[in-house]
Amino acid sequence: MIKQPLFPPMLVPARRFAAALVLIGLLTSCGWFSKTEDETQDWTASQFYSEAKAYLQDGSYEQAIKYYELLEARYPFGPYAMQAQLDVAYAYWKYEEPESAIAAADRFIKLHPRNPSVDYAYYLKGLVNFNRNLGFMDRFVPSDPSQRDPGSARESFKDFGELVRRFPDSKYAKDARQRMVYLRNNLAQYEVNVAKYYVKRGAYVAAANRCGYVIENYPRTPAVKEALEVMFDAYDRLGAKDLAHDALRVLAYNLDQGKFEGLKDKEAKTMARKIWDYLELDKN
Numbered sequence: 447m448i449k450q451p452l453f454p455p456m457l458v459p460a461r462r463f464a465a466a467l468v469l470i471g472l473l474t475s476c477g478w479f480s481k482t483e484d485e486t487q488d489w490t491a492s493q494f495y496s497e498a499k500a501y502l503q504d505g506s507y508e509q510a511i512k513y514y515e516l517l518e519a520r521y522p523f524g525p526y527a528m529q530a531q532l533d534v535a536y537a538y539w540k541y542e543e544p545e546s547a548i549a550a551a552d553r554f555i556k557l558h559p560r561n562p563s564v565d566y567a568y569y570l571k572g573l574v575n576f577n578r579n580l581g582f583m584d585r586f587v588p589s590d591p592s593q594r595d596p597g598s599a600r601e602s603f604k605d606f607g608e609l610v611r612r613f614p615d616s617k618y619a620k621d622a623r624q625r626m627v628y629l630r631n632n633l634a635q636y637e638v639n640v641a642k643y644y645v646k647r648g649a650y651v652a653a654a655n656r657c658g659y660v661i662e663n664y665p666r667t668p669a670v671k672e673a674l675e676v677m678f679d680a681y682d683r684l685g686a687k688d689l690a691h692d693a694l695r696v697l698a699y700n701l702d703q704g705k706f707e708g709l710k711d712k713e714a715k716t717m718a719r720k721i722w723d724y725l726e727l728d729k730n
Contacts, residue, residue, distance in 0.1 A: 491517060491526040502533065507541035510534075532563055535570055544574045568609035569618040575602035576625060596636045603629045634664035634673075641676045645683070653680040654689075671697065671706040 486494070494517035501510035514534040518527045535550035551567045551574075558564060578598040606622040606629075613619060637660045644653035657677035661670055674697040681690035700706060 486516060486520075489520075491521040491524060494520065495526045495530060498530065498533070498537075502537055502540075505540075507537045510537045511541065528558060528561070529563075531557065532567060535567065539570065539574050544578050547574045565609060565613040565616040565618055568605060568612070569616075569622060572602050572605035572609065572622060572625065575599070575605060576629070578602075596633055599629050599633055599636075603633070630664060631667050631669065634660050634667040634669035637664070638669045638672050638676060641673065641680070645676060645680055650680040650684045653677075654684075666705075668706065671700070674700075 489497075494513055498510045498513035498517060501507070501513065511534055514530040514537060517530045518534075521527050531550065531554045535547050535554065538544075538547035538550055548571055551571045554561075554567045555564055575598045603626055606626045609616065609622050610619050610626070616622075637656055641653040641656035641660075644650070644656060654677050657673040657680070660667075660673040661677075664670065674693050678690050678693040678697065681687075681693060
C-alpha cells in the first residue's frame with residue numbers, strides 16, 4: 447500500500463521557500479548584530495581608555511569596567527593596558543563588587559610589583575576591606591563599628607600595614623597609618639565586647655582570657671581600661687580574689703599614670719586615687 451505524502455506536492459516548494467526566507471532573515475540579523483558588537487573594532491588603545499575614564503568619572507561604573515576590560519583584551523601590552531588594570535580595580539570597588547576589586551588589585555601587584563603606582567593597589571585593597579562591612583543603613587545611620595564582624599577589619603589592617611611597611615614614604619602612608627589606629631582600636635573594643643557577652647553568659651574564665659588577649663595584643667588602646675575592668679569583674683565572680691586584686695592594681699596604676707585615652711586628666715586621677723586608696727597601695 448502506497449502511503450500518502452505528509453505534505454501535498456504543491457506545498458513542498460512553498461515550505462522550502464519559506465524556510466529559505468527565514469534563513470536569510472537570520473543571517474541578515476546576525477550580520478546586523480555583529481556590526482553592533484564590532485563598533486569598537488577600529489578603536490585605538492587611547493580611545494578605549496578615554497571612553498572608560500569618561501564613564502568612570504561620570505559614575506557609570508559598569509560601562510567603565512566594560513571598556514577597561516575590552517582595552518586590555520584588545521591591547522594587552524602597553525601603558526594604557528597597565529593603567530586599565532589598576533583603574534578597573536577602583537571601578538569594581540565603586541560598583542560595589544569588593545571581591546572583584548581585590549582580585550584586580552592583587553593581579554596588578556603580581557604583574558607589576560615595581561610599578562610606581564603599586565602602592566595605590568595596596569592602599570585600594572585596604573580601602574575595599576575597610577568599607578566592606580558597611581551596609582546600606584550604616585551609610586546613613588551611625589553605628590558602632592566594634593559591633594561588626596572583625597574579619598574585614600583585620601584584612602584592612604593587614605593591607606594598610608603592608609603598604610606602610612613596603613612604602614613608608616608613599617603619599618597614601620599617612621592616611622593608612624591613621625586608619626590602622628582606628629581599626630586597631632575597634633578590633634580591641636570588639637574583643638572587650640565579646641568578653642562582656644561571656645560575663646553575661648556566665649563564662650567568666652573565657653571572659654578573663656579574652657580581656658588578657660586585649661591587654662597583650664592591643665596595648666595603648668582605649669579598650670585596655672575596660673578590659674581590665676571586665677577582667678576584675680570576671681575574676682571577682684569566680685572568687686579568684688588574688689587575680690581580681692592584680693587586675694585592679696594594674697588598672698589603678700595605669701589610671702594614675704594617665705595612660706588611658708578618653709578620660710580627662712582630673713577624672714583619671716580621681717578614679718585612680720579611689721582605687722589606689724581602696725587597695726591601700728601606699729602601704730604595699
